[in-house]
Amino acid sequence: MKLKQTFIDFMLHHQERHKRSYNFLVLLEAIQTAAKYIQYLYKTGSLKNIMGEAGITNVQGENVMEMDDIANAIVLHYLRRSNQVICAVTEEEAEPVKLNEDGGRYFIYFDPLDGSSNIRHNLPVGFMFAVAKRNLSGPEDLHLRKGADFRAAGIFLIPTGVFTIALANTGVFRFHQDETMTYVIPENSERLIIPDDPKRWELSFNASNTKAFSKNVQSWIEKHESKHSFRYLGALAGDFHRLLSNGGMFMYPAIVNHPKPEKNRPNGKLRLLYEAAVTAFIAREAGGIAIDEEGNDILDITPRYPHQRTALYVGSSPLVESIRKQLINKG
Ligand code: AHM
Ligand code: MG
Numbered sequence: 123m124k125l126k127q128t129f130i131d132f133m134l135h136h137q138e139r140h141k142r143s144y145n146f147l148v149l150l151e152a153i154q155t156a157a158k159y160i161q162y163l164y165k166t167g168s169l170k171n172i173m174g175e176a177g178i179t180n181v182q183g184e185n186v187m188e189m190d191d192i193a194n195a196i197v198l199h200y201l202r203r204s205n206q207v208i209c210a211v212t213e214e215e216a217e218p219v220k221l222n223e224d225g226g227r228y229f230i231y232f233d234p235l236d237g238s239s240n241i242r243h244n245l246p247v248g249f250m251f252a253v254a255k256r257n258l259s260g261p262e263d264l265h266l267r268k269g270a271d272f273r274a275a276g277i278f279l280i281p282t283g284v285f286t287i288a289l290a291n292t293g294v295f296r297f298h299q300d301e302t303m304t305y306v307i308p309e310n311s312e313r314l315i316i317p318d319d320p321k322r323w324e325l326s327f328n329a330s331n332t333k334a335f336s337k338n339v340q341s342w343i344e345k346h347e348s349k350h351s352f353r354y355l356g357a358l359a360g361d362f363h364r365l366l367s368n369g370g371m372f373m374y375p376a377i378v379n380h381p382k383p384e385k386n387r388p389n390g391k392l393r394l395l396y397e398a399a400v401t402a403f404i405a406r407e408a409g410g411i412a413i414d415e416e417g418n419d420i421l422d423i424t425p426r427y428p429h430q431r432t433a434l435y436v437g438s439s440p441l442v443e444s445i446r447k448q449l450i451n452k453g
Contacts, residue, residue, distance in 0.1 A: 126306035129297045152204035156197045157249050157278040165281045181216035187241045193234035211428045229254045231396040237357020248359020249278040250400045269399035269421035277359050288407035316369045316410045323370035324351045326361045334380040342448045362401045371437035376415045390433030395425050398434045412436035417446040
């Protein structure tokens with residue numbers, strides 16, 4: 123009988139090959155346990171009546187769904203129990219959460235249930251996270267790390283049961299849940315690289331916002347939209363998951379021309395630390411790239427505050443570079 127390699131087995135050998143401690147393994151074990159539990163609740167959530175609103179708004183003024191809250195509590199519980207995390211930033215808490223200030227070696231930045239508008243429809247959502255390391259050779263000032271300093275970033279697609287992880291300078295790997303809910307790697311599966319065949323590339327953005335984008339972005343869309351298929355799930359985790367397999371570009375540009383100026387979002391919608399930088403890090407390890415509205419590499423932006431927003435253009439390098447040119451030249 124041929125048994126498939128589990129995620130934990132894969133990571134164990136990775137750590138040993140690189141002569142690294144097992145602390146990272148303990149952390150990832152906690153993260154995958156949380157993901158499985160969230161998935162279990164999500165699948166049967168409608169029967170338990172937990173797929174509606176929680177009746178509160180978060181620090182960003184958005185309605186919190188009950189599942190957002192539950193998923194957040196689950197992740198924080200397992201992170202705390204792991205004893206590996208000095209401090210966590212989660213979409214659902216206004217301030218960073220200190221977990222194991224003495225022994226924790228890692229920072230973790232996460233969105234426990236990305237794509238909240240999909241929850242009430244039982245459609246795919248994602249648990250997105252990034253891991254950075256504390257300063258081990260001197261005092262730690264707890265500053266927020268830029269994407270270029272991440273050690274790993276990953277996305278659990280829920281309830282699909284697929285887990286994608288990028289490891290620094292190592293690549294991107296995809297695991298699927300088997301019958302026992304264990305994440306295993308399919309046989310002969312290789313490091314994931316974004317395909318370079320333009321015929322496969324797809325564009326992904328909320329088209330209802332197009333007229334509110336800058337004129338620059340609108341003219342780029344006019345030039346390119348007929349060359350590619352268009353896909354939009356409404357959950358970055360899912361849209362980016364698809365992009366990794368097919369190539370193309372996901373974008374959430376700045377909203378600058380909204381007919382109701384109070385609805386403009388000059389800094390975009392997505393959060394830098396646990397959404398944009400997670401996709402940027404994974405994209406880099408898969409041969410892609412990610413930039414903001416000014417054409418800066420997302421990975422080079424050090425967050426000034428935990429819930430900082432940014433515009434995002436992520437995907438196949440030729441497409442992202444072509445829109446970068448347009449953004450920089452201002453037309
Ligand atoms: P969330 O973290 O509250 O779920 O918001 C982030 C989500 C992304 O997953 C998705 O790409 C985007 O918001 C969709 O926004 P819109 O509904 O404006 O298209
Ligand atoms: Mg989100």
